[in-house]
Amino acid sequence: MSSTLSRDTTVNAPTLSNGTDWLIIAGLASVAAVYVRAFLFTPPEATQGPAQRILYVHAPSAFVALYLAFALMALTSALYLWLKDEKLDRVAESAAEVGLAYTSVVLVTGPLWGKPIWGAWWTWDARLTLTLFLWFIIVGYLVLRGAIDERGMRARYSAVLALLAGFLIPFIHLSVYLFRTMHPMPIVLKPSAPSMPGVMLVTFTSAFFAFTLLFAGLLRARYRMATLRDSLADRENDR
Amino acid sequence: MIPDNGGFATAAYIAAAVIYVGYALSVRARMRRLLARRREMPEQSGGPR
Numbered sequence: 001m002s003s004t005l006s007r008d009t010t011v012n013a014p015t016l017s018n019g020t021d022w023l024i025i026a027g028l029a030s031v032a033a034v035y036v037r038a039f040l041f042t043p044p045e046a047t048q049g050p051a052q053r054i055l056y057v058h059a060p061s062a063f064v065a066l067y068l069a070f071a072l073m074a075l076t077s078a079l080y081l082w083l084k085d086e087k088l089d090r091v092a093e094s095a096a097e098v099g100l101a102y103t104s105v106v107l108v109t110g111p112l113w114g115k116p117i118w119g120a121w122w123t124w125d126a127r128l129t130l131t132l133f134l135w136f137i138i139v140g141y142l143v144l145r146g147a148i149d150e151r152g153m154r155a156r157y158s159a160v161l162a163l164l165a166g167f168l169i170p171f172i173h174l175s176v177y178l179f180r181t182m183h184p185m186p187i188v189l190k191p192s193a194p195s196m197p198g199v200m201l202v203t204f205t206s207a208f209f210a211f212t213l214l215f216a217g218l219l220r221a222r223y224r225m226a227t228l229r230d231s232l233a234d235r236e237n238d239r
Numbered sequence: 240m241i242p243d244n245g246g247f248a249t250a251a252y253i254a255a256a257v258i259y260v261g262y263a264l265s266v267r268a269r270m271r272r273l274l275a276r277r278r279e280m281p282e283q284s285g286g287p288r
Contacts, residue, residue, distance in 0.1 A: 024263050031259065035252055049242035054251040061255070101262040105255045112251040116244035214259065221266045228273045235280060 021221040027214025034207045042203045054113040056203055060211040061105040062131075063189070066169055068215055069099025070134070074166025077159035086230065089155035092162055093145060094222035098215060100138045107135060118182060126179035130172045137165045151230070 038056045045052035073095040080088040110128065111121040122128065141161050148154035176183050188194040194201055 021267075024266075028260065028263065031256075035256075039248075039252075044241055044245075046241060048244075050245035051242075051247045053248040057251060057255045098262075101258055105258050108254045108258070109251040112247045112254070116242065116247050218263060218266065221263075221270065225266060225270045225273060228270070228277065232273060232276055232280070 021217055021224075023217030024214065024221055025217075027210065027217040030210035030213050031207075034203065034210045037203050037206060042200055045200070048117055051113055051116045054109050056207045058106060058109040058113060059188075059204070060207040061102045061109070063208060064211050064215045065099045065102035065106060066172060068212065069095045069102060069219075070138070070166060070169055072219075073099060073162050074169070077162035077166070080155060080159045081163070086151070086155065089159065090223055090226040090230070091219075092159065093142075093226055094219050096138050096141055096162060098218045098222055100135065100142065101218070102211075102215070103131065103135045103138065106131060123182055125181045125183055126175040127172060127181055127183040130168060130175055134165060134168045134172065137161070137168070141165065151233075 034056060038053050042053070042056075044050045073092045076088040076092040076095065079085070080092060114123070115121050141158055144161060145154055145158050148157060171178075175181060176185055187196055188201070188204060196204060
């Protein structure tokens with residue numbers, strides 16, 4: 001299946017002439033607002049202290065990485081193997097790269113919370129270890145994409161790897177239930193009521209929306225970049 | 240007494256900001272390079288296959 005999108009409508013229209021995307025700016029502004037709310041208008045938790053505020057960055061970043069970015073990567077990769085539509089491959093590539101940025105934030109902010117609360121920067125706990133493995137697999141996925149020039153082969157091989165990486169998502173989600181773990185259990189995304197006071201819950205929920213908005217902006221910009229790159233490669237091959 | 244560990248939170252927020260803003264700037268820089276390359280190419284209709 002082929003896409004015949006005009007380069008003017010796919011790349012230029014909502015993007016400023018210098019390559020800036022307004023949705024990314026809106027996302028970054030929302031995240032900045034969450035920073036202000038977390039530090040100035042949300043009280044520190046009594047037992048954990050101000051380090052608990054790391055939760056407002058760590059948990060939404062993990063949510064976006066696992067359940068939006070990598071789930072989208074795995075889904076579009078599976079669909080690519082079926083439909084062979086290059087747009088799906090570009091979405092998978094974009095979601096993987098943006099998801100890697102989010103997972104990097106998770107892996108940096110987690111130890112910064114662990115040191116004051118657990119007394120250790122890192123522990124080989126199931127959730128932490130599986131998340132680190134997933135980070136390495138996504139790095140491998142992006143390296144693989146960079147190593148293969150032929151577009152069809154690149155899309156097919158990377159789709160298989162992305163699909164396999166996707167199988168880690170349910171294991172990471174269930175790791176706190178399946179294994180003896182130090183990682184805290186869910187405090188909001190659980191069947192019962194959130195275990196968090198209202199003022200903290202508002203900050204936490206706002207953070208989820210802000211980081212999701214930023215994800216949408218980054219994903220859109222990264223997808224446009226991939227579309228333009230492929231378009232230019234086609235034009236160079238046609239000459 | 241509330242523990243004094245605000246430095247860890249500040250460090251985490253700064254690290255996250257550096258990663259997100261850095262990544263956004265990297266996408267912008269790559270996009271600008273591609274747009275510059277397209278401007279240098281002769282006009283031709285059509286998009287990616």
